[in-house]
Structure formats: structure tokens, C-alpha cells
Amino acid sequence: MIYFDNSATTQALPEVVDTYDKVSKSVWGNPSSLHNFGEQAFNLLEQSRKQIADLLHVHPDEIYFTSGGTEGDNWVVKGTALQKREYGKHLITTSVEHPAIHNSMEQLKQLGYDVTYLPVDDEGRISIKDLKAAIRPDTTLVSIMAVNNEIGTIQPIKEAAELLKQYPKIHFHIDAVQGIGKGIQDQIFNDRVDFVTISGHKFHAPRGIGFIYGRRGRRIAQLMSGGGQEKNQRSGTENLPAIAAMAKALRLLLTKEPQANQTERQIKQLISDHIRKFDKVTIFSKSTDRFAPHILCFAIKGVRGETVVHAFEKEGIYISTTSACSSKKHLASSTLTAMHVPEEISTSAVRISLGDQNTLDEAKTFIKVFDRLYKEFDKLS
């Protein structure tokens, strides 16, 4: 089996599952309880928070645990909109965001907010000129993803940060769900960013756990009201086994990062260089440092993405149509649509997404299978 769908989710590592298991069995107190069991759980909670903060060179009180990327994105977007509604109701984002951002924005539009979706070029990248032109006196939020989940474009977040230094009151949010562990931490945790969304299951932690970074002094409205956990910002009894497991997974991710990114780049390059020779292939993810190392999106003209995915699956290779969210709905990729890729090509797009467990041998196997399947597709079309 070759698993090339790491942007959809990753397999939890055995040592991470081990932590989850041990904490579930032995540190099962509620961190808010006053007795010993509670204290033990509270200490582990704060230890995990500190471990994550240290790894990212931020303060522990800037880490807020969530249930994952979708919650983090919803919280920052809606939390900013609510918190700052007296100062303005204009929000800026890009036209290639994950639905967790896009649909939060759409919901706010129905409540009277105004949203600007920045256009992208033929690599799926926004321009800082467009961002500058979109900023208004009533803008309260700029939300930009670090790495696009469908084709892997790295957005100019550092340049956006520089520009936003001139607008200190605007909240600057980065959805870094696909960007963490991909060699761009200094761009993500830059000196201007206010909020960052991270999701654990993209780096071998369990599903349903994540966190946001929130800069000291920046406030967003709470969406989860209740018992006042997470410094009264996000209520709900903390998922301690998953939090401790995620802290471990993050440490492992960052330890392996340079080597893993290098191998991912080599695999991506090897496959790209091979498939680009075929007439009907269009590659959307370049092999430059303007793209993340782990995502390769391409289309075979005349063959629908689902057909390609299932053909590879029969051969034991797991890839996806452009994103896990859109795949079952048979929708064209929203990123490719924003790039004005014609529908007959965008509905043929598929995504390979690599992780630190993939190898060059797997890439060679993929290439052999690709050659065989291409011939069959060619006959069909």
C-alpha cells in the first residue's frame, strides 16, 4: 500500500497513540478539579502547552487548544468579526481558502458583513498590491492561508505581514494547517501575525485536536461559552490525551522536518519530471520553493479525477481528487476555478500529498503504475 493522501489526514504514529493510551488510562482527572487527580491532569495540560509553545518559540499563554483546523478557522474569523464589530465589518481573505474560512465568511456576509476575496494568479497566489488596495478603514481581519491545500501554493504571508505593520489594528490570521512542518515556520510565526490555526491530524496526532496561536493582547470573542476553560476563551473539558499526544507529534514532526521535506521534494520532482512528458498531463504544482514540498496536483485531460483516484486505488495507491472535502461532492477544485482553469481540466485534477513516511521507492512504483494506467486512459478517451 502506498499512501499519498497526507493532506487529507495522516496515520497517528504508534508512539503518539501510546501517549494517548497512557494518558487516557492514568491521567484521567478533569484539569479543573481541585483534588489530586485534577492537579495531575492540569499539570500535564500546562506541560503540553509549554512544550508546543517552546517548539514554536511563542509564549504558553498564546496557545489555545481546539478540536482542529475547522474550529480554529471558524473561531478566529467569527471571533474577530464579533469582537471588533463596533470598529468595522469588512473582512479580507483569498479566493482559494479552505471551506472552514470561506464558509465562515459567507455566513458573516449573511449577517451584514462585507468580505473581499482576493484574486489569485496562475499559480494560485495573491498579490500584495491587491491586498493593499483592498484594505479599508473598516477592515478588521485579513485571513490568508500559508499553504494551499489543493495545489500547495505558498502565499506571500511574510510580505503581507510587512504591509500589515502599517495597519496595526487589523487582526492578521494565517491558516497554517497545511504549512506546519513544511520548512516555513519563520514565515508563519512572523513578527506581525496575530492568530495561527493548526490541526493535529495533519501531522500524525489523533483526529479532533488542534490549537490556535493568539498573540498576547489580541482578543477575539469566544464561540464556545461555558465553564471558562482555556483562560475563559474556549470552554469545554480539555481533551487531554489528544493534547499530550499532539505535543509529542509536533516534536517528532519538527525533529524530522528538514530530512522529510528534502525527501518530499525529491519525490515530487521525480514524479513531476516523469508525468510532464505526457501530452494530456497538466501540472498545477511547480517544483520551486514558491510551492510546498508535499503537494503535487495534476490533471489528465479527458479523465475525471474520481476515475484516476479509483484506478490508482485498485493498484494499492491512495491519492485524492483535489481536497478531501470536495471529493465526495464531485465538485471542481475551488482553487483551480479561482485560477480560471477551464472546468473540463479542473474536474480531471488529482492530488498527491506526501508525508514524512513516503519514500523514493514508492515514487518509482507510482511512476510504473502511472505509465500503465495512462495507456488505458488514453484508449478510453
Ligand SMILES: Cc1ncc(COP(=O)(O)O)c(C=O)c1O
Ligand atoms: C488549509 C486547511 N484549513 C483547514 C482545514 C480543516 O482542518 P480539520 O480537518 O482539522 O478541521 C484543512 C483540512 O484539510 C485544511 O487543509
